[in-house]
Amino acid sequence: GAGVSQSPSNKVTEKGKDVELRCDPISGHTALYWYRQSLGQGLEFLIYFQGNSAPDKSGLPSDRFSAERTGGSVSTLTIQRTQQEDSAVYLCASSPSTGNYGYTFGSGTRLTVV
Amino acid sequence: TQLLEQSPQFLSIQEGENLTVYCNSSSVFSSLQWYRQEPGEGPVLLVTVVTGGEVKKLKRLTFQFGDARKDSSLHITAAQPGDTGLYLCAGHTGANSKLTFGKGITLSVRP
Numbered sequence: 001g002a003g004v005s006q007s008p009s010n011k012v013t014e015k016g017k018d019v020e021l022r023c024d025p026i027s028g029h030t031a032l033y034w035y036r037q038s039l040g041q042g043l044e045f046l047i048y049f050q051g052n053s054a055p056d057k058s059g060l061p062s063d064r065f066s067a068e069r070t071g072g073s074v075s076t077l078t079i080q081r082t083q084q085e086d087s088a089v090y091l092c093a094s095s096p097s098t099g100n101y102g103y104t105f106g107s108g109t110r111l112t113v114v
Numbered sequence: 115t116q117l118l119e120q121s122p123q124f125l126s127i128q129e130g131e132n133l134t135v136y137c138n139s140s141s142v143f144s145s146l147q148w149y150r151q152e153p154g155e156g157p158v159l160l161v162t163v164v165t166g167g168e169v170k171k172l173k174r175l176t177f178q179f180g181d182a183r184k185d186s187s188l189h190i191t192a193a194q195p196g197d198t199g200l201y202l203c204a205g206h207t208g209a210n211s212k213l214t215f216g217k218g219i220t221l222s223v224r225p
Contacts, residue, residue, distance in 0.1 A: 004156070033212060042202065042217035043157070056212060091156050100145035100164055100206055103213060105156025 002026075006092050006106035013082055013113055021077040021109045025094030032075050033095075033103060034067060038088045046090075049075060050098055082113045117141060118203055118216035126222040130192050135219045137203035138185045144206045146179055146186050147213065151200040193223045 005024040013019050025032050034046040045059040049069040060066070064083075069075040079086055089110050093103035119138045127133055137146070145164040149157035161170050163179035163186065170177045174197075176189040190197055200220050204213040 035215075040217075043204075043215040045212050045214065048212050093156070098211075100162065102147055102159035102162050103157075105158070107154065107156050 004092055004094055004104050004106035006090075006109050008109060009107065010110045011112070013111070015084060015113055016081055018078065018080045019082055019111065021079075021090050021092075021111070023075045023077070023092030023094075023106060025073065025075070025092070026104055027073075029094035029096055029104075030072065031095045031098050031101070032069060033093045034075070034077050035091045035093070036088045037091055037108070043091065046077070048098075079111075082111075084113045087111055087113045117214045118205060120201075120203055120216040120219050122219065123217070124220045124222075126224065127193055128224050129195060132189070132191050133193060133221070134187055134189045135201060135221075136185065136187050137216055139205065140184065141205075141207060142183050144183075144208060144211075146183070146203060146205045148177055148186070148188055149202045149204065151202060151218070152198075157200075157202055190221075193221075195223045195225050197221060198223050 007022045031050055033048040035043040037043050047057045047067050051072050052069050064080045067077045089108040091105055091108045093105040095101040095103050121136050147162045148160045151157040161177045166181045166183045168179045174191045178187050200218045202215050202218045204215040
């Protein structure tokens with residue numbers, strides 16, 4: 001597609017429920033990144049994919065967080081047993097490859113855990 | 115410890131004023147990027163600098179990469195209300211590394 005598409009744009013969930021966030025990157029971009037942005041904070045790295053592989057998962061906050069990418073395209077970030085501290089904007093970005101490329105970001109998914 | 119420190123954290127100025135904001139680190143970066151983010155949207159890339167001492171201009175915005183590739187500045191000439199937003203700097207520390215972001219500078223330009 002023309003840009004990076006994320007869905008849903010907003011998600012309100014009850015504490016303890018599981019949620020899935022979806023990212024559809026720019027066609028042909030092999031690198032895909034997930035970040036989290038909380039109020040007053042910068043972008044916190046979560047995980048990145050090169051193709052379908054995740055060379056760096058170091059930013060995932062706990063084992064409740066997981067992500068996958070299939071077909072070198074769409075990625076899903078799953079949060080199990082959500083907690084209130086998971087409330088944030090989850091941003092996805094893609095780039096042509098790893099290296100000194102700029103990222104194209106989606107508009108994000110605003111997750112609110114109540 | 116934040117890898118990239120941005121300053122000032124907040125800035126409110128009058129339309130037509132000039133300003134300079136900074137992005138500093140003790141680490142060397144293979145490249146450094148600046149993004150602008152507006153409410154409800156993802157960050158949008160403004161510029162990438164890769165060579166120490168490099169200066170790039172984008173209309174009224176001037177970006178400079180430090181000689182030692184550890185810091186960068188953004189200068190805006192004659193700021194406009196449309197320049198309002200969150201300015202983020204981000205750096206790559208290696209060829210295949212992910213971008214590390216600073217916390218950003220919130221700029222408000224009053225008409």
